[in-house]
Amino acid sequence: MKLVLFQQSGRISDARVYPGILMPDGVVNIAPAVTGLERSSPQQVMQDLINSFDGLRPTLERLAATADRIPLANVRLRAPLPRPGKILGCIGNYWEHMQREPRPLNMFLKNPDAVIGPGDTVVLPRFTEPYVFQHEAELGIVIKGPAKEVALADHRNAIFGYTCVIDVSARAEGRSTWRSGSWMGKSFDTFAPIGPCIVTADEIPDPNNLDAKFWDNGQLRHDYNTNDMEHRVPELIQFATTIMTLNSGDIIACGTNHEGLGPLQDGDLGEFEIQGIGRLTIHVSDPLKRTWERGIYMGPNSTAPAARAAQQRGG
Numbered sequence: 500m501k502l503v504l505f506q507q508s509g510r511i512s513d514a515r516v517y518p519g520i521l522m523p524d525g526v527v528n529i530a531p532a533v534t535g536l537e538r539s540s541p542q543q544v545m546q547d548l549i550n551s552f553d554g555l556r557p558t559l560e561r562l563a564a565t566a567d568r569i570p571l572a573n574v575r576l577r578a579p580l581p582r583p584g585k586i587l588g589c590i591g592n593y594w595e596h597m598q599r600e601p602r603p604l605n606m607f608l609k610n611p612d613a614v615i616g617p618g619d620t621v622v623l624p625r626f627t628e629p630y631v632f633q634h635e636a637e638l639g640i641v642i643k644g645p646a647k648e649v650a651l652a653d654h655r656n657a658i659f660g661y662t663c664v665i666d667v668s669a670r671a672e673g674r675s676t677w678r679s680g681s682w683m684g685k686s687f688d689t690f691a692p693i694g695p696c697i698v699t700a701d702e703i704p705d706p707n708n709l710d711a712k713f714w715d716n717g718q719l720r721h722d723y724n725t726n727d728m729e730h731r732v733p734e735l736i737q738f739a740t741t742i743m744t745l746n747s748g749d750i751i752a753c754g755t756n757h758e759g760l761g762p763l764q765d766g767d768l769g770e771f772e773i774q775g776i777g778r779l780t781i782h783v784s785d786p787l788k789r790t791w792e793r794g795i796y797m798g799p800n801s802t803a804p805a806a807r808a809a810q811q812r813g814g
Contacts, residue, residue: 525568578616592754610686629669
């Protein structure tokens with residue numbers, strides 16, 4: 500099941516955000532099945548859905564089978580988790596065809612207020628110290644909590660579903676993350692696009708065997724499979740919950756294969772699709788109208804323009 504938050508287009512007097520089920524031919528409004536909708540924020544609505552999903556599932560399945568669809572043309576999808584309590588991002592976490600010892604698993608916290616949704620705009624900051632701004636297209640794990648000290652064998656108990664996350668990143672020269680000691684380069688406003696939906700975990704048999712693709716203005720950049728993760732989904736759950744309690748609606752972004760990194764700049768259209776989840780589309784705006792060479796990084800032996808800078812490891 501694909502859960503979304505949406506607004507109905509054309510209803511100027513109704514700016515409410517509703518929970519829904521995304522279907523191939525439209526969206527089913529499931530607000531009648533959700534209690535306390537008027538008193539809750541959109542984030543709380545989705546967290547409540549996660550917490551009560553097992554009991555609600557028969558009702559939701561009935562609505563999906565019988566209720567009228569709202570055509571997609573009449574719907575504006577919003578971020579399915581507008582303000583997660585925590586966004587944890589993996590640092591690197593892909594082999595990228597390198598033969599070496601696995602690196603220690605590490606993560607950073609990303610600003611929850613950076614979240615935007617489908618069709619929204621990444622706005623590059625006026626701050627000019629970062630050298631460039633790049634996309635990192637990642638599988639996002641949506642948590643069902645509270646989850647603390649989860650064993651590898653029990654990792655599925657902590658996973659509600661999956662979504663697409665674009666970890667927009669400010670860079671120093673090369674591929675190093677700007678201010679990597681603090682990871683502030685990951686947390687500018689609008690730097691965490693999420694969506695288009697949360698697909699429940701039962702629809703993704705193996706999260707470590709999903710194709711992920713990102714296009715910038717129609718140019719295919721990221722093109723990888725999640726089987727290339729150094730530290731796989733069970734280990735990510737175990738590691739994160741060893742350090743902190745994860746609650747329903749928190750997200751772990753699994754990192755990306757850096758082969759295919761490129762700059763985001765004014766006027767760009769980004770499209771990110773993960774097999775079994777869907778496609779997240781974003782726009783890019785830069786008030787300073789900066790430009791960068793459009794080459795992409797394709798590995799340490801590449802001669803592409805973006806690969807000619809120092810090959811430092813980024814997050």
